[in-house]
Structure formats: C-alpha cells, structure tokens
Amino acid sequence: MNQPTLSQYQYLQKTINNRLGLWLFLVSDAFVFGGLFIARFYLLGTDARPEVNQIVGLVVTSILLLSSFFMNRAETAMATGDTKGFFRHARLTLALGSLFLIGVVGVEWRIAPYPPDHSVAYALLYTMTGFHAFHVLSGLIFIALVYRNARRGLYSAERHWPVEAAAVYWHFVDVVWVFFYPALYLIGQAI
Amino acid sequence: MEEKRNQLHRIGLTVLIILGVLTIGEFFIGAIAWQWWAILLAIASLKAFYIVREYMHIARLFQPQEEQVE
Numbered sequence: 001m002n003q004p005t006l007s008q009y010q011y012l013q014k015t016i017n018n019r020l021g022l023w024l025f026l027v028s029d030a031f032v033f034g035g036l037f038i039a040r041f042y043l044l045g046t047d048a049r050p051e052v053n054q055i056v057g058l059v060v061t062s063i064l065l066l067s068s069f070f071m072n073r074a075e076t077a078m079a080t081g082d083t084k085g086f087f088r089h090a091r092l093t094l095a096l097g098s099l100f101l102i103g104v105v106g107v108e109w110r111i112a113p114y115p116p117d118h119s120v121a122y123a124l125l126y127t128m129t130g131f132h133a134f135h136v137l138s139g140l141i142f143i144a145l146v147y148r149n150a151r152r153g154l155y156s157a158e159r160h161w162p163v164e165a166a167a168v169y170w171h172f173v174d175v176v177w178v179f180f181y182p183a184l185y186l187i188g189q190a191i
Numbered sequence: 192m193e194e195k196r197n198q199l200h201r202i203g204l205t206v207l208i209i210l211g212v213l214t215i216g217e218f219f220i221g222a223i224a225w226q227w228w229a230i231l232l233a234i235a236s237l238k239a240f241y242i243v244r245e246y247m248h249i250a251r252l253f254q255p256q257e258e259q260v261e
Binding site for chain 1: 192193195196199200203204206207210211214215217218220221222225226228231232234235238239242243245246247248249251252
C-alpha cells in the first residue's frame with residue numbers, strides 16, 4: 001500500500017513549525033535550569049562552592065564540548081548527504097556523552113566528600129548535576145533513536161528534521177553545562 | 192555539497208578551538224582567582240553565544256519562511 005508522503009514544500013513548512021516548537025520547549029526548560037543556577041548564587045554567594053575535583057570538572061566539560069562538536073559534524077554530514085559520516089560522528093557523540101555521564105555520576109558523585117543532605121552546597125551540587133545528567137541521558141536516548149531510524153534509511157539530505165532536533169537538543173544540554181561548570185567548579189572556595 | 196560540507200566543518204572546528212581555549216582560560220582563572228566570578232560568567236556567556244549561534248543555528252528561526260521553503 002502506498003503511504004501518503006509530504007511534498008518537499010509541505011515538509012519544509014512543517015520543519016519551520018517544528019523548529020519553533022522545539023525552541024519554545026528549550027526556552028521553558030532553560031527557566032528551570034536558570035532557577036537552579038540562581039539558587040546556587042542566592043544560597044552560597046560567590047565566596048563558596050561545594051568541594052569538587054576541578055580536574056574532573058575540566059575533563060568532563062571538555063568531553064561534553066567535544067561531543068557537541070561531533071554532533072555538529074553528524075548533522076552537517078546528514079544535511080550534505082554523507083550518511084556514513086553521520087553514523088561515524090553520531091557514534092562518537094554517543095560514546096562521549098556516555099563518558100560524560102560516567103564522569104559526573106560515576107566519578108564526581110563517588111569522590112564528593114559529603115552526601116546531598118550534608119549542607120545546602122551539596123544539595124545544590126547533586127541537584128544541579130543530577131538534573132543535568134537526566135537531560136544528558138534523555139539526549140543520548142534521543143540520538144540513539146535517530147541513529148536507529150537513520151539505519152532504516154528514514155532520513156536524507158532533504159528530509160532530516162529529527163537529526164537537526166537531536167543536535168539542537170544536545171547542544172542545549174551543552175550550553176547548560178557551560179554555565180554550571182564555573183558555578184559548581186570554579187567560583188568560590190570549597191567548603 | 193562537498194564544498195558546503197567542508198565549509199561547515201571548518202566553522203565547527205573553529206568554534207571547538209575557541210571553546211577549548213576559553214575553557215582552559217576559565218579553568219586557570221578559577222584555580223588562581225576564584226573571586227573573579229564576573230569574568231568567569233562572562234567567559235561562560237561567550238562560550239554559550241558561540242554554541243547557540245554556530246551549533247544550534249539560532250538564525251534559522253528568524254529566516255523568512257519563503258527563504259527556507261525555496
């Protein structure tokens with residue numbers, strides 16, 4: 001049975017609307033992260049921060065920035081008809097994103113000197129990194145789904161909105177971490 | 192398409208280098224002068240600006256519909 005397909009004009013019109021919807025969602029999500037960011041400075045000021053390992057912070061930040069670079073390459077590859085390039089770069093993004101999760105949840109949480117209920121500083125540390133980690137996890141699932149659909153041949157250079165959406169979401173998670181990194185790891189003295 | 196891809200790759204790589212340099216810079220500022228919170232937040236804002244502009248392609252939102260649908 002022939003499935004109805006959208007014309008290229010209809011597909012692009014739909015993409016424009018989808019794009020607006022995605023950005024509206026990201027802005028609303030940014031308010032939640034913004035609330036956590038402001039809470040950190042309201043409760044701890046600029047003189048104090050939780051005791052975290054700054055080297056681990058630098059490493060996980062570098063890993064996430066690198067994953068964003070590869071996601072950008074993956075999207076570019078799909079948009080220019082290089083399907084093999086998309087698969088290669090999407091796999092690298094998935095690997096680096098998983099490494100970031102391990103670095104934060106598996107390493108940083110393990111070596112943090114106190115549990116979340118020790119003080120406000122540690123409650124903030126676990127809340128901010130935990131909430132962000134959930135977003136990273138959902139981003140990884142999103143990219144993995146897009147990867148599977150691409151394997152089935154569902155996307156092309158002309159029609160690849162889900163790839164763009166996964167990339168934009170992944171970069172958003174990166175932007176959030178760009179602000180969380182100095183707020184948790186660099187500003188203030190460890191308490 | 193090949194030429195377009197190479198051009199986009201060059202932009203992506205340039206942004207990565209800028210982000211890397213800024214991240215190392217803020218790491219050292221944080222290590223030796225943690226009181227400079229305004230500078231650290233300014234660096235974070237600059238990094239976010241590059242990601243939002245070059246990786247998230249925010250400009251696509253403001254392109255006229257006719258231009259995108261062509």
